[in-house]
Amino acid sequence: MTPDELKIAVARAALPHVIEGELLGVGTGSTANHFIDLLASEQLRISGAVASSEASAARLRGHGITVLTLDEVIASGRRIPVYVDGADEIDPGLHLIKGGGGALTREKIVAAASDCFVCIADDSKCVEVMGRFPLPIEVIPMAAGLVARALARLGGIPKLREGFVTDNGNIILDVAGLKISDPVAFESELDHLTGTVTNGLFARRRADLALVSSAAGVRTLRA
Numbered sequence: 109m110t111p112d113e114l115k116i117a118v119a120r121a122a123l124p125h126v127i128e129g130e131l132l133g134v135g136t137g138s139t140a141n142h143f144i145d146l147l148a149s150e151q152l153r154i155s156g157a158v159a160s161s162e163a164s165a166a167r168l169r170g171h172g173i174t175v176l177t178l179d180e181v182i183a184s185g186r187r188i189p190v191y192v193d194g195a196d197e198i199d200p201g202l203h204l205i206k207g208g209g210g211a212l213t214r215e216k217i218v219a220a221a222s223d224c225f226v227c228i229a230d231d232s233k234c235v236e237v238m239g240r241f242p243l244p245i246e247v248i249p250m251a252a253g254l255v256a257r258a259l260a261r262l263g264g265i266p267k268l269r270e271g272f273v274t275d276n277g278n279i280i281l282d283v284a285g286l287k288i289s290d291p292v293a294f295e296s297e298l299d300h301l302t303g304t305v306t307n308g309l310f311a312r313r314r315a316d317l318a319l320v321s322s323a324a325g326v327r328t329l330r331a
């Protein structure tokens with residue numbers, strides 16, 4: 109199977125987790141794009157979607173799916189029962205690295221607002237210890253140097269994502285050279301760096317379920 113076929117297979121496997129008539133949180137990236145397209149082609153009827161990026165919102169709208177802001181959902185007293193999104197790395201505890209597409213902040217917000225996070229990925233994303241994929245960190249532009257210096261002190265090798273601005277108007281530092289053996293503690297440590305908006309470690313709010321595709325099929329991992 110090609111990498112794209114693996115993404116389509118796992119996106120399809122997420123469809124039974126969609127609750128018809130309810131709201132749905134929708135992530136960002138190529139796997140999430142396949143999921144959005146399948147949601148539309150399989151004509152699953154949701155009452156609306158909350159998107160984790162402008163790109164996903166545009167794709168959803170392009171299929172005629174209603175997109176709501178998180179504030180509209182909160183103000184109406186409703187819940188987001190399920191959030192479906194991809195990942196850049198998944199460890200055995202279903203902690204994730206996310207943000208390869210630069211949408212980590214909104215992804216973390218939608219994940220935090222959702223009851224169940226269903227992560228969809230092919231098995232190339234599964235690792236024993238996270239850190240092979242450079243950890244994305246969204247940073248306020250004026251703090252780039254300050255945060256980069258602090259990250260270097262923590263043992264990382266930060267690199268500015270050239271020519272990229274997030275949906276929130278910020279920059280991304282991609283941090284290589286990390287070996288993240290305690291994701292919950294490291295996420296908290298990074299949260300305390302002044303000038304960062306969000307780090308791409310999804311450890312405190314990890315996935316509840318990971319659907320992982322390989323040539324052998326799609327397997328389900330539970331936290």
Ligand code: 5RP
Pocket residue numbers: 135136137138139140193194195196205206207208209210211212215
């Ligand atoms: C975007 C993300 C994506 O979920 C992650 O990068 C995986 O993307 P893809 O499905 O294209 O491999 O976190 O910010």
